[in-house]
Amino acid sequence: MARRGYHHGNLRQALVEAALALIAEKGPQGFTLSEAAKLADVTPAAVYRHFAGRDELIVEVARQGYDIFGALMTFAFDEGRPSALAAFEAVARAYLAFARKYPGHYMAMFESGISVQRHADLAKAAETCTAVLEQAAARLSVHIPPEKRPPPAMFSAHVWALSHGVVELFTRGDARSPFPAEDLLEAGIGIYLRGLGLLPQDV
Template sequence: MPKRGYHHGNLRQALVDAALRLIEEKGPTGFTLSEASKTAGVTPAAVYRHFEGREELIAEAARQGYEIFADLLEFAYSDKPSALAAFEATGRAYLAFARRYPGHYVAMFESGVSIQRTPELNAVATRALGVLEKAATDLSEHIPPEKRPPPQMFSAHIWAMSHGVVELFARGSPGTRSPFPPEDLLESGIGIYLRGLGLIDPDA
């Protein structure tokens, strides 16, 4: 792969893109910085001008993933006719993100890199997860205060359900084929949860 053009500032992103490809192929711990540099078409020494090590490289991939994730969630949440529609849209956006950006998804949620690693990563992760909490807060206003779960718990339940559907059925893992589309599994699971809270009519 030709190396020309990296002196214009493209090398850092080229390394992130290389890491994302390797993460998809081998997982977040299945490659070395030397492999990342080779995939990007540069010498191993060049990597250290931008990243101290593999974890920092993965953290940058995660940060970029959270940027995309936050934008998708905010778009899904906005301009919906009801709090329920907005809430359900964020769940579908979670699934869509995991499918469209598998390398980012793994870097964010399966690499072991803490969102506290850098202020920038923490800020964008907080923005993304804040959309889920806002959706839960708006929807839970329809629940009597004495029966209302904390918004953080509410959103964590939906996050866990979405993550479980992604992990088991939306990423093509061997031996986990479902007779139902992942979208249907998530929608029905959210429906059962919301009925239990009294937010959806039992006959709906």
């Protein structure tokens, strides 16, 4: 009879899946590595063949989350089609869609207290997401006179902050709004773009 803890074809990924379930239930800091091992049906000792501790497991969950997030944003951007404005708005909406569909990954990425910059693989995956939003901002920025044009990094950071705020307050937080989160985000982005002189009929 095979020893418990060694029957998984991919123990590392089984532990990630267990962590995702526990994060969704208890939050990224609300579970132990032993609980993840139990849920994955392996011995605690087997866990340490892949992860030195809980934080290392959370980092892997976050890294996979950024990979998924980056893929969703890249798909939404679609190389700037059908227009720079439509592509930019689609990328912004992808933030909300990701938070809704992948709550465990989202919490590991943004609510775990893990520092992106202290983990090279995590930083690289996060930079991919940032790059897509900056690319979308750069494409749209060409419609702004050079003297009034914010740097793409600033442009994208503003929209990232707006998207994150809507998610935290009205999707994951306790705040309530008479408007759907999607409508709040779209209206907020519209106000921001109008402030830059980017009217939909002109782009």
